[in-house]
Amino acid sequence: MAITVAVVGVGLIGGSFALAVRQAGIANRVIGVSSPATISKAQSLGIVDAGLPLEDAIPQADLVFLSATIHAIIDVLPRLHGLVKPGAIVTDAGSTKRAIVRRAQSVEGLTFIGGHPMAGKEQSGVEQAEASLFQGRPWVLTPTSASNDDQVGELRDMLEQIGADTMVMSPEDHDAAVARTSHLPQLLSTALAASLDQHFREETPVIAGPGLLDATRLAQSPFAVWRDILETNQDEVLDAVDALLETLQEQREILGRDVALGDQFDCAGAFARRLRNR
Amino acid sequence: MAITVAVVGVGLIGGSFALAVRQAGIANRVIGVSSPATISKAQSLGIVDAGLPLEDAIPQADLVFLSATIHAIIDVLPRLHGLVKPGAIVTDAGSTKRAIVRRAQSVEGLTFIGGHPMAGKEQSGVEQAEASLFQGRPWVLTPTSASNDDQVGELRDMLEQIGADTMVMSPEDHDAAVARTSHLPQLLSTALAASLDQHFREETPVIAGPGLLDATRLAQSPFAVWRDILETNQDEVLDAVDALLETLQEQREILGRDVALGDQFDCAGAFARRLRNR
Numbered sequence: 001m002a003i004t005v006a007v008v009g010v011g012l013i014g015g016s017f018a019l020a021v022r023q024a025g026i027a028n029r030v031i032g033v034s035s036p037a038t039i040s041k042a043q044s045l046g047i048v049d050a051g052l053p054l055e056d057a058i059p060q061a062d063l064v065f066l067s068a069t070i071h072a073i074i075d076v077l078p079r080l081h082g083l084v085k086p087g088a089i090v091t092d093a094g095s096t097k098r099a100i101v102r103r104a105q106s107v108e109g110l111t112f113i114g115g116h117p118m119a120g121k122e123q124s125g126v127e128q129a130e131a132s133l134f135q136g137r138p139w140v141l142t143p144t145s146a147s148n149d150d151q152v153g154e155l156r157d158m159l160e161q162i163g164a165d166t167m168v169m170s171p172e173d174h175d176a177a178v179a180r181t182s183h184l185p186q187l188l189s190t191a192l193a194a195s196l197d198q199h200f201r202e203e204t205p206v207i208a209g210p211g212l213l214d215a216t217r218l219a220q221s222p223f224a225v226w227r228d229i230l231e232t233n234q235d236e237v238l239d240a241v242d243a244l245l246e247t248l249q250e251q252r253e254i255l256g257r258d259v260a261l262g263d264q265f266d267c268a269g270a271f272a273r274r275l276r277n278r
Numbered sequence: 279m280a281i282t283v284a285v286v287g288v289g290l291i292g293g294s295f296a297l298a299v300r301q302a303g304i305a306n307r308v309i310g311v312s313s314p315a316t317i318s319k320a321q322s323l324g325i326v327d328a329g330l331p332l333e334d335a336i337p338q339a340d341l342v343f344l345s346a347t348i349h350a351i352i353d354v355l356p357r358l359h360g361l362v363k364p365g366a367i368v369t370d371a372g373s374t375k376r377a378i379v380r381r382a383q384s385v386e387g388l389t390f391i392g393g394h395p396m397a398g399k400e401q402s403g404v405e406q407a408e409a410s411l412f413q414g415r416p417w418v419l420t421p422t423s424a425s426n427d428d429q430v431g432e433l434r435d436m437l438e439q440i441g442a443d444t445m446v447m448s449p450e451d452h453d454a455a456v457a458r459t460s461h462l463p464q465l466l467s468t469a470l471a472a473s474l475d476q477h478f479r480e481e482t483p484v485i486a487g488p489g490l491l492d493a494t495r496l497a498q499s500p501f502a503v504w505r506d507i508l509e510t511n512q513d514e515v516l517d518a519v520d521a522l523l524e525t526l527q528e529q530r531e532i533l534g535r536d537v538a539l540g541d542q543f544d545c546a547g548a549f550a551r552r553l554r555n556r
Contacts, residue, residue, distance in 0.1 A: 118487040138485045167485065174485075180477055181486040185470065185493035187529060192466060193546035195525040199458055199518075206553055207416045207445065207452075208459040209396040214492045215463035219550040223543035227536060234534055240477075241530050245523070247473040251465060252519050256512055258505060265501035268471035272497040275484055 002028035006061035008054065008076060009068030010034040010042045012121060013093050015129030017065055018047045020162035023131040031057045034126075042126050058083035063158075066092035070228035074103045081107050089151045091115045095178070097142045097171035099232040105146050113152055114142035114171055116178070117164060122220065135163030142171040179236035183229060184244060186218045187237070193219035280306035284339035286332065286354060287346030288312040288320045290399060291371045293407025295343055296325045298440035301409040309335040312404075320404050336361035341436075344370035348506035352381045359385050367429045369393045373456065375420045375449035377510040383424050391433055392420035392449055394456070395442060400498070413441030420449040457514035461507060462522060464496045465515070471497035 005027040007014040014032075021027040032039050032048035039051030058064060058080060066073045073094045084090055090112045094100045097114045104112035119137040121128050139159050143152045152168070159166045169177070193216045200206050230237055247264075254260035283299055285292040288310040299305040310317050310326035317329030336342060336358060344351045351372045362368060368390050372378045375392045382390035397415040399406055417437050421430045430446070437444045447455070471494045478484050508515055525542075532538035 118485060120487065137487070140485055177485050180474055181484060181490045185489050188466060188470060188526075189489075189493065189550075190543055190546040191525045191529050192463065192522060193549040194529075194542050195518075195522045196458055197545045197549035198525075199521065200549070206459060206556070207396060207418055207455050208553060209398065209415070211463050211467075211496050212459045212553065214495050215467065216546075216550040216553060217492050218489050219543075219546040221543075222547065223540040226543065227540070230533060230539070238530065238533065241526070241533075243477065244469060244473045245526060245530070247469045247476075248466075248519070248523060248526070251469050251472075252516065252523070255508060255516065255519075258501075261508070262501040262505070264472050265468055265497075265499075265504065267475045268468040268494075268497040269500065271471040271475035271478070272467075272494040275486060275490065275494060278484070 002026065003062035004029040004031065004060050005063045005065060006031045006033060006057045007048065008033040008057075008064065008066045009072065010038050010048060010126050011067065012124045012126065012128045012133075013117060013119070014065065014067035015042060015045075015047045015126040016119075016131065016133035017067065017093070017117075017162075018042075019129055019131035020134060021063075021158065024158075024161045026158050026161060027063070031060060033057050038126055045126065045129070047126060047129055054079060055083060059085055061085065062088050063155075064088060064090040066090070066094075070094045070096055070100060070232050073100055077103050077110070077112075078107050080110055082109070084110065089113065089155050091141075091155060093117055095182070095229045096232040097140075097174045101142060101144060101171045105144065111146065111148050111151065113147050113155055114144075114174075115155075115159075116140045116142070116174065118182075119164075124225075132163070134159070137164060139164035139166045140174050141166060141168050142174050143168065144171070175233050176236050179233055179240045183233060183237050184240040186221060186226060187230075187241060188244070189216055189218035192216060280304065281340035282307040282309065282338050283341045283343060284309045284311060284335045285326065286311040286335075286342065286344045287350065288316050288326060288404050289345065290402045290404065290406045290411075291395060291397075292343065292345035293320060293323075293325045293404040294397075294409065294411035295345065295371070295395075295440075296320075297407055297409035298412060299341075299436065302436075302439045304436050304439060305341070309338060311335050316404055323404065323407070325404060325407055332357060333361060337363055339363065340366050341433075342366060342368040344368070344372075348372045348374060348378060348510050351378055355381050355388070355390075356385050358388055360387070362388065367391065367433050369419075369433060371395055373460070373507045374510040375418075375452045379420060379422060379449045383422065389424065389426050389429065391425045391430055392422075392452075393433075393437075394418045394420070394452065396460075397442075402503075410441070412437070415442060417442035417444045418452050419444060419446050420452050421446065422449070453511050454514050457511055457518045461511060461515050462518040464499060464504060465508075465519060466522070467494055467496035470494060
């Protein structure tokens with residue numbers, strides 16, 4: 001039985017989700033809540049059937065998917081009060097989970113399941129949307145005691161149907177993990193590129209192999225994408241940065257000491273291979 | 279007029295060079311100097327015409343290409359004394375240049391042009407050799423006052439013919455540059471993966487997007503490849519690590535300060551884009 005999905009924020013992630021649930025036969029109607037310009041693009045691309053204001057879209061939806069910046073999601077949550085159809089699932093795509101889940105819990109009568117699809121592209125925007133974006137990618141759900149177990153199971157089934165590799169963890173565990181696997185690599189890439197930017201004058205040829213391209217790929221991300229993430233995960237990010245600084249200091253001390261540095265390379269290689277053999 | 283090339287060390291780089299100069303019509307004969315097992319593989323793959331001991335191979339060669347580890351190149355240089363045909367070009371593929379060039383200058387009567395092809399693959403070995411390996415990749419030459427200008431021009435022409443993007447700089451400038459664009463990213467990727475290895479127990483699922491795969495790709499490199507590089511470039515590597523540590527410390531202090539952190543992201547993004555738009 002196909003359902004109506006409301007996508008609040010029709011960008012790369014929201015648009016891809018709309019395409020994916022439609023292609024999987026989960027949704028027969030997708031309502032977008034976004035700016036008129038975005039809705040018009042999304043309609044012409046066959047991504048949404050209609051664009052409506054939040055107040056008109058939510059009461060029609062069996063599944064509400066909030067996919068905007070973290071602060072926009074936090075701001076929209078209280079506005080859902082009294083609008084959500086009984087039994088409808090409300091979830092989101094925010095990149096940190098504690099702040100969002102905490103706010104959702106403060107909205108009376110709202111049952112909510114936090115989510116984080118770990119997929120993306122270098123380019124953002126609804127024009128980049130693809131039904132296959134989530135295939136084979138991790139999608140973390142962070143239900144709490146205030147979530148409905150049946151809904152968690154239903155949502156998980158739907159996400160698996162669109163090809164995502166779902167897993168369930170607490171908002172706390174999620175934020176601790178992504179601080180290290182996502183936010184730290186971003187900050188590192190940014191610091192490396194900023195450091196090299198200082199060293200290499202514009203006229204100096206930067207001789208570089210593919211390694212530097214990999215290492216600076218994330219440095220291309222605009223701060224606008226990262227501001228909310230870093231702000232809502234600052235404690236875990238600081239812990240992760242401090243642990244890395246410690247490892248780097250240690251590495252600096254053992255440069256030239258073959259056995260110790262070789263051991264660090266071995267540990268690093270083991271982790272890198274484990275990551276690839278999951 | 280096709281020439282005879284001696285490749286000392288027939289691995290990924292040496293084998294690819296042999297294939298490339300043959301395909302470009304530069305060489306009509308390639309002699310390999312390597313272990314019997316490697317020579318036999320290289321012969322069966324059509325990469326070398328013959329395998330000979332150094333003492334027999336060098337006197338026949340119009341171009342000598344030393345492509346082994348840095349210390350192996352350093353060890354072989356004095357053995358070239360008196361073997362090189364008058365007018366023959368001697369060059370190498372070592373990843374750092376000061377130590378190698380210094381040693382070459384100490385060998386009486388040897389004219390030498392240091393080189394560094396910035397190309398590679400995740401897998402090493404002669405089986406991985408490809409004629410196209412150097413196409414579109416930087417190839418730095420580091421001649422000194424002891425090099426022969428005509429030979430530099432000839433070598434440069436040959437390298438351009440096999441598709442490399444050649445540039446000339448001093449051994450000092452080369453080592454300073456690669457400390458930052460190659461050795462630093464390697465150490466950073468190693469430190470990141472080692473730090474995460476400490477944090478994530480084997481049983482914990484590591485949730486990760488493509489960013490972490492990019493950031494840990496270099497961490498898969500074996501220490502054996504890096505030991506000589508780091509040892510022969512330790513002063514520049516330490517400077518580069520220190521500059522990065524300073525940037526990371528600054529970043530840690532400005533986490534949560536939007537304007538300052540945004541500025542760092544902007545500088546980093548500018549460098550990353552400049553790197554891609556060369």
